[in-house]
Amino acid sequence: MESRNSSPLPDRCVPVAEALAAAGLPDRVRVLDESARTAAEAAAALGCEVGAIANSLVFLSGGEPVLVLTSGGHRVDTAALAARWGRAGLRRATPEEVRRATGQAIGGVAPVGHPRRLPTVVDEALTGHDRIWAAAGTPHTVFPTTAAELLRLTGGRLLPVGP
Ligand code: 5CA
Numbered sequence: 732m733e734s735r736n737s738s739p740l741p742d743r744c745v746p747v748a749e750a751l752a753a754a755g756l757p758d759r760v761r762v763l764d765e766s767a768r769t770a771a772e773a774a775a776a777l778g779c780e781v782g783a784i785a786n787s788l789v790f791l792s793g794g795e796p797v798l799v800l801t802s803g804g805h806r807v808d809t810a811a812l813a814a815r816w817g818r819a820g821l822r823r824a825t826p827e828e829v830r831r832a833t834g835q836a837i838g839g840v841a842p843v844g845h846p847r848r849l850p851t852v853v854d855e856a857l858t859g860h861d862r863i864w865a866a867a868g869t870p871h872t873v874f875p876t877t878a879a880e881l882l883r884l885t886g887g888r889l890l891p892v893g894p
Pocket residue numbers: 767768769770773784785786787788823824825826837838839840864865866869870873
């Protein structure tokens with residue numbers, strides 16, 4: 732289960748916690764006992780629906796890293812999303828490209844706290860959950876949020892990500 736933790740956050744969470752605090756959302760990050768590397772693991776650890784987990788997926792669009800925040804387990808239709816988003820194309824980032832763009836590793840990528848703000852899409856399906864959870868920089872950390880907050884935090888666009 733989640734636990735509020737008074738000990739220092741892992742280093743990789745600090746930029747995430749700072750970005751949240753700067754947006755008026757202090758003390759949001761929770762440290763989990765269990766690893767939550769995937770949406771299914773996170774949902775099991777938090778006792779919520781998989782669809783209430785926000786996955787932070789990095790893609791490359793014409794060489795530019797971009798972020799797609801999907802409802803847990805949703806597959807991105809890259810051609811359909813690129814067309815809706817007005818981009819020439821999208822391809823999944825490699826683990827090294829993810830690290831370079833976010834400063835975070837796959838399994839713990841957060842929606843915020845990156846070296847530079849990434850153009851972002853928020854999956855429309857996330858609006859169907861009153862409370863959602865996103866990774867906070869490591870596989871053991873999460874924060875509770877909403878689709879509206881994610882749009883505000885990222886300056887992102889709300890779009891369907893499927894076909
Ligand atoms: N901590 C959980 C949820 S809070 C988490 O980070 N989930 S995630 O979905 O955002 O991160 C795992 C995702 O990373 C997988 O769904 C998958 O899309 C992506 N991924 C896993 N392996 C690779 C890889 N080798 N290259 C690119 N992406 C990958």
